[in-house]
Amino acid sequence: MIKDEKTQRLPWNALRRVLFLFCLGMGGAFLSATLVRFAPGYGVQERELDPRWSAQSIEALRHKQMLQEGLASYYLHYLVSLAHGDLGESASLKRSVRELLRQRLPVTGSSVIRGLSVAWLVATLLASLGLASRGGLYEASSTAFSSLLLSLPSAVVAMLAVQLRAPVFLAIGVVVFPRLHRYIRSLLVRSYDQPYVLAARARGLGGGAIFWRHVLPIAAPPLLALLGVSFTIAFGAAIPIEALCDSPGLGQLAWQAALSRDLPLIVNITLIVSLVMFGANALADLVGSAFSRTKP
Amino acid sequence: MSHLQKAAACILCIIVLLMVFATILLPASHVRQFRDAPNAGPSTAHPLGTDVLGRDSLSRLLYGTRVSLLLAPTAALLSTLIAAVLGSAAGFLGGRFERIVLAVTDLSLALPWLFLLLTVRAMLPLDVSPMVSVIIAFLMMGLLGWQASVRVICAAARGIRDSDFLLLARSSGCKPARLLLCHVAPNLRSLFYTQFWISIPLFILTEANLSILGLGVMEPMASWGNLLRGFEDFSALGANPWRLVPLILLVIVVMCFQLVLPSQEVTQ
Numbered sequence: 001m002i003k004d005e006k007t008q009r010l011p012w013n014a015l016r017r018v019l020f021l022f023c024l025g026m027g028g029a030f031l032s033a034t035l036v037r038f039a040p041g042y043g044v045q046e047r048e049l050d051p052r053w054s055a056q057s058i059e060a061l062r063h064k065q066m067l068q069e070g071l072a073s074y075y076l077h078y079l080v081s082l083a084h085g086d087l088g089e090s091a092s093l094k095r096s097v098r099e100l101l102r103q104r105l106p107v108t109g110s111s112v113i114r115g116l117s118v119a120w121l122v123a124t125l126l127a128s129l130g131l132a133s134r135g136g137l138y139e140a141s142s143t144a145f146s147s148l149l150l151s152l153p154s155a156v157v158a159m160l161a162v163q164l165r166a167p168v169f170l171a172i173g174v175v176v177f178p179r180l181h182r183y184i185r186s187l188l189v190r191s192y193d194q195p196y197v198l199a200a201r202a203r204g205l206g207g208g209a210i211f212w213r214h215v216l217p218i219a220a221p222p223l224l225a226l227l228g229v230s231f232t233i234a235f236g237a238a239i240p241i242e243a244l245c246d247s248p249g250l251g252q253l254a255w256q257a258a259l260s261r262d263l264p265l266i267v268n269i270t271l272i273v274s275l276v277m278f279g280a281n282a283l284a285d286l287v288g289s290a291f292s293r294t295k296p
Numbered sequence: 297m298s299h300l301q302k303a304a305a306c307i308l309c310i311i312v313l314l315m316v317f318a319t320i321l322l323p324a325s326h327v328r329q330f331r332d333a334p335n336a337g338p339s340t341a342h343p344l345g346t347d348v349l350g351r352d353s354l355s356r357l358l359y360g361t362r363v364s365l366l367l368a369p370t371a372a373l374l375s376t377l378i379a380a381v382l383g384s385a386a387g388f389l390g391g392r393f394e395r396i397v398l399a400v401t402d403l404s405l406a407l408p409w410l411f412l413l414l415t416v417r418a419m420l421p422l423d424v425s426p427m428v429s430v431i432i433a434f435l436m437m438g439l440l441g442w443q444a445s446v447r448v449i450c451a452a453a454r455g456i457r458d459s460d461f462l463l464l465a466r467s468s469g470c471k472p473a474r475l476l477l478c479h480v481a482p483n484l485r486s487l488f489y490t491q492f493w494i495s496i497p498l499f500i501l502t503e504a505n506l507s508i509l510g511l512g513v514m515e516p517m518a519s520w521g522n523l524l525r526g527f528e529d530f531s532a533l534g535a536n537p538w539r540l541v542p543l544i545l546l547v548i549v550v551m552c553f554q555l556v557l558p559s560q561e562v563t564q
Contacts, residue, residue, distance in 0.1 A: 151550035153501045155508035156543060159527050228406075236408030240505050244528075254411060255509055258418040270407070270415045277406045 010290060017282045021275070026079075087268045092260035097268045100253060105272070108242065108249035112234045115172030119230070122173070123180035131188050143185075146178035154237045158244035168238075168247045175237040176230055183226055191215045221288035228284030232277050304555035311549060315365050318358040326351065326359035327516045337536065344538050347526065351516075357542055360518035364500055365549070367434040372495035374438030379445030380481070380488050386446070387453025388480050389472070398450065404443040410505065412440055417511050426517035433512045437499045445491040452487050453480055490557060497553040504546065520546045 081088065087097035126146075130139040149157075154175045161171035191197065197214050205213075235251075242251035250269060257266035297305075314321065323342065324330075330342075330350040337345050344353035386397035404412070416436055424432065456462065465479050481488075500520065506512030507521025515522065523542040533539055 147551055147554060148547065150554065151497070151501075151547045153504035153508065153521070153524065153546070155505045156524060156527065159508075162528075163531065232406055232408050236410045239408075239410045239414065240509055243509055254414055258414040258511055259422070261418050261422065263418060266415050266418045270411050273411055274403075274407050277408065278403070281406050 010286075013289070014286055017286060021278055021282060088264040090257070090262055090265040092257065092262040092265070097265055100265070101250070101269070101272060104248060104250045104253050107247065108235070108238050108251060111169045111172055111242070111247065111249060112231070112238060114169035115237075116176060116230055116234050118170065118173035119176035119180055119234075120227075123177050123184050126181055127185040127188055130185055131192065142181070146181045149174060150178040150182075153240075155240035155244060158241040161241065162245055168241055168245050168249075171241045171245065172234050172237050175241070176234050179233055180226065180230060184223070187219050187222055188215070191219045194218065224284045224288035228281035231280040235273055235277065301556055304552040307548060308552045308556065311361065311545070312365065314358065315362045318362050322352075322355045322358055324352045324355050326355045326518050328352070328355075338538055344541055345536065353539070353541075356518040356523060357545065360520050360523050360542065361545065363430060363513065363518060364503060364520045364546075367430065368496050368499040368503065369492075371434040371438035371441065371499045372492050374435075375441040375495055375499075376445060376488055376492040378439070379442040379449055379491060380484070382442065383446040383449025384453045384476055384480050384484060387450040387455075388457055388476055390454065390457060394450065394454075397446065401443045401446045401450075404440075405447075409441075409502070413437070413502070413506065414511065416440065417506070422511075424514070426514045429512070429514040430517055430519070433503055433506055434499070437502055441495060441499065441502075445495065448491060449484060449487055452484055456480065456483055493553065493557050497550040500546065500550055500553075 085098055087101070089095065090097055090100060093100065126142050130142050133139060154171075157171050157174050160166075161168070161174075192215060194214070197210060200210050200214055238249060238251035239255055240251070241247070242249040243255040246252070250273065254266055254269050256262075257269065328351065330336075330346055330352070332350070333342070333346050334350040335346065335348055336342055336350075339345070342352050342354065344357065347353055347356065382397055386394040413436060417432070420432055462475060462479055465475055470479070503512050503519060504521035504524055507519055508525050512521050513519040520542055524546070526539060527533065527543065
């Protein structure tokens with residue numbers, strides 16, 4: 001009965017999350033508009049520094065750019081443009097932000113997904129092997145290896161990748177792997193130490209049956225939450241890696257925008273990346289909660 | 297404390313001592329250029345050689361260690377203070393305030409940390425003096441790096457919200473501010489220390505990333521991140537392995553910080 005009620009509540013929870021995401025998008029858009037509107041040097045053009053332009057002409061130029069408008073009208077203007085898919089124009093690259101995002105997002109998305117796949121695969125494999133040979137030299141060396149990787153700045157990993165001609169996704173995988181390994185390992189250890197797992201083992205249940213029936217239902221929700229978090233880590237790692245590996249992705253674009261103080265570009269990139277991240281986290285949470293409800 | 301933790305703590309103490317006595321140990325000023333000896337190998341005058349501009353590498357390493365090891369804990373202190381105030385108050389007061397704080401924390405946590413730093417850094421002028429760039433880099437990290445700690449502290453404060461000693465203090469007429477300062481905060485002190493220690497290596501690595509990308513500490517100021525910029529040409533490192541010393545030192549320090557904390561506290 002309780003299970004039915006919980007299952008019925010699932011679409012409502014999903015709707016709540018979508019609404020939350022929408023509110024978040026609106027809030028993020030407002031923050032973005034505020035940051036761009038009030039950033040030092042907003043709307044100043046090079047030709048305003050040209051001494052040949054008179055004060056009246058400069059004033060007219062400013063008026064044309066609607067610089068005098070308040071934050072509310074600027075936000076409204078920004079939202080209307082956003083609703084039409086217009087994210088403005090990059091000040092440094094003189095190109096539409098939407099077009100730039102459309103070109104760069106798939107590159108980063110592909111690198112991040114492949115990097116995450118590698119990191120998850122290796123981390124799960126090493127954690128499982130470590131679990132099988134508990135307390136051994138293997139566990140100590142794998143922990144030391146992941147600690148060493150954890151102590152390397154992602155920019156150094158990127159430089160190594162350049163030197164070794166390794167693909168970008170592998171560098172992202174190397175950065176994400178130690179964070180996953182540590183967490184997955186401690187989660188599996190905790191799950192296998194549960195009294196009912198010990199009882200199942202004492203009754204002679206096989207390793208596979210214990211894993212599928214008793215360990216996975218407990219470990220799956222936090223693992224799914226970790227999947228959402230690992231997206232955030234991977235996107236963060238993509239900035240130095242793409243910048244230094246010269247990969248034409250979103251990370252490189254964000255870095256170039258920060259160096260040239262291209263606020264419309266970097267603020268919109270951050271807004272889009274945040275929405276993608278929130279979406280991924282919300283989806284992971286939702287799947288995790290659905291999984292925990294359907295477990296035996 | 298295990299033997300490994302004791303060893304890590306000893307190594308950290310030695311490095312901190314080196315940092316403190318850097319002024320005496322420096323072979324030359326970290327900005328002085330020996331123009332007749334650029335890219336020189338190790339010698340008695342320059343034990344770690346010189347960089348491409350002829351600056352003594354050991355002096356820059358010691359000076360960079362001082363900058364990174366002084367400012368990363370300062371930034372960690374700032375972020376822990378913010379987290380302590382927000383987390384304790386949210387956990388203790390509960391209700392709408394807790395929900396708002398946790399929602400803001402979750403939103404900030406979902407955003408990639410480097411994207412956030414890059415956006416904020418882009419808002420600020422880039423043509424600043426090296427000293428200002430150092431302050432900006434670490435202040436930014438301190439002000440933006442509190443989110444993960446808030447969640448942990450808030451959960452712990454929530455756990456003691458309904459405890460007997462707080463009930464007794466409340467029934468004795470203790471005001472909420474006094475309860476928070478004199479009863480809740482002292483009980484969370486060990487958690488504050490843990491969060492402070494966890495933040496230090498994170499900020500050291502972030503500074504390194506930002507400086508390598510040209511958005512952290514500016515030249516001629518030295519920091520670990522700045523020194524690692526020279527690694528762009530890894531092929532040259534094969535012939536000059538002593539140039540790896542800054543990276544080795546950084547890795548050792550970060551690993552020591554990770555080892556000093558008990559593993560269950562790190563995985564929290």
